[in-house]
Each structure stands twice: as structure tokens, then as C-alpha cells.
Amino acid sequence: MGEWVEGIWEWKLEWVRELRERDLFHVNELLSLIDNVSLTPGKIDGWKWKASPNSSFSVNSAYKVMCRDSRSKTQSNKGLEFQYIWKAAAPHKAKFSAWRILKDRMATCENLIRRQVSIPNAESICVFCRSQQEDTNHLFFICQRTSEAWYDILSWLGLQAVLPSSAKDHFLAFTSLGNKRDTKLLRNVWICMVWCI
Known part of the structure; x- marks a missing residue:
């Protein structure tokens, strides 16, 4: 996945199969997205659920997000x-x-x-x-x-x-x-x- 080199994280992505020409666009897009991520040595990575005040996932909060999205996209009976x-x-x-x-x-x-x-x-x-x-x-x-x-x-x-x-x-x-x-x-x-x- 990657390693620390002189205090800077370097991504070393390995692929299960050899990449095709059409995959290169997606790889470059992925790399441009993850290059902006700042990592801190010694700090444990984790997930955050933005839909919940305490940042932890719950089915209830996911349901509320889906209902809110469904309501916002639709008027009348749609959705x-x-x-x-x-x-x-x-x-x-x-x-x-x-x-x-x-x-x-x-x-x-x-x-x-x-x-x-x-x-x-x-x-x-x-x-x-x-x-x-x-x-x-x-x-x-x-x-x-x-x-x-x-x-x-x-x-x-x-x-x-x-x-x-x-x-x-x-x-x-x-x-x-x-x-x-x-x-x-x-x-x-x-x-x-x-x-x-």
C-alpha cells in the first residue's frame, strides 16, 4: 500500500492483475485524489461517518440520510x-x-x-x-x-x-x-x- 520515506508517505499500489490501457485513466484519477490526503506518522487511521454527530455509523443514521435524500430529490409520489x-x-x-x-x-x-x-x-x-x-x-x-x-x-x-x-x-x-x-x-x-x- 505504501511506506514512510524520510517522514513523507509514498504510495506503492499493487494490482491483482496487469493494468490495461483503459485502467490507466482511473489509476491516475485515484492517485490525484489520494495525493491530497495528509497522513501523520504513528497516528492510527480510521473511518468517520459524517451523517452522525459522534462520527460512528448506525443503521438509523443511514436510514435518515436515505430518507432525506429521497425527499430532497422528489416532490409528490416520486421516490x-x-x-x-x-x-x-x-x-x-x-x-x-x-x-x-x-x-x-x-x-x-x-x-x-x-x-x-x-x-x-x-x-x-x-x-x-x-x-x-x-x-x-x-x-x-x-x-x-x-x-x-x-x-x-x-x-x-x-x-x-x-x-x-x-x-x-x-x-x-x-x-x-x-x-x-x-x-x-x-x-x-x-x-x-x-x-x-
Whole structure:
């Protein structure tokens, strides 16, 4: 990582693989960012969470930051899906998965390729239908297998609908199918369903 040379910290970054030409821009950008960091010999490095007065991380403070960001970016109903997710009575890991789906942050093949992770073409297709490129919307809502599961759930709940293919629209449409009393139940069903997929 680096070492002290005559009282000055010198970065010595080692890479797991040999850098490609396109990586050099990012390396230079990283170096320009960390060159401005001043380190003090003998002082222990640590993390600070700026969203909390005592600089320590808590889930509560992270939730408040997300809600504040969600409120500041949105007027009316835009962004409320995130508040609905976090207030749902579902397991935390299911809510986290649902949040990642709505933000398009799942490790689907399309997202991995966008992040420049090398995936062979044969492995970039949907794990369920083996016929389409795997992206968040396809994997969780459009694929024949998963869309059949959604319509089975609707049938089980005694509901009928044509559901949208984008994650946010799907969530909002699915959770607004019943009456107001059923909305919380439908949110929990949606969250648990995407978690199971």
C-alpha cells in the first residue's frame, strides 16, 4: 500500500492483475485524489461517518440520510417506493434486496458488464429462460418463468392485472392493486417475492 520515506508517505499500489490501457485513466484519477490526503506518522487511521454527530455509523443514521435524500430529490409520489420498502414488515435482507432491485444495483450480467467485469457471452443470458440478456427487469419481471410466478401470486391473492416491466413501475402497480387496507400486505408480498427470485 505504501511506506514512510524520510517522514513523507509514498504510495506503492499493487494490482491483482496487469493494468490495461483503459485502467490507466482511473489509476491516475485515484492517485490525484489520494495525493491530497495528509497522513501523520504513528497516528492510527480510521473511518468517520459524517451523517452522525459522534462520527460512528448506525443503521438509523443511514436510514435518515436515505430518507432525506429521497425527499430532497422528489416532490409528490416520486421516490416514495424507497420509504415504503424500508418501512415494510419484511426481513431486513429482503428489504435490502428489494431496494437494490429498485435502484438497479443487483449483480445481474448487464450490471456486471457495465462495471467492466468480464463475462463470457454464453453466461450473460438469463439463468431461468436461457434466451435473453440478463438485466434486472428481465430477471425479476419479464422472464417467462418469473412473470408466471408473479401471475401465480396474483391468482393466489385473488387479483388480476397486467404488470409493468420496470422495477419501480412494477412495485407501484403491484402494491396499488388492492384496497388501502391491503397495500401494506402487497408491499410485503412484493418484497418477499423479489427476494425469493
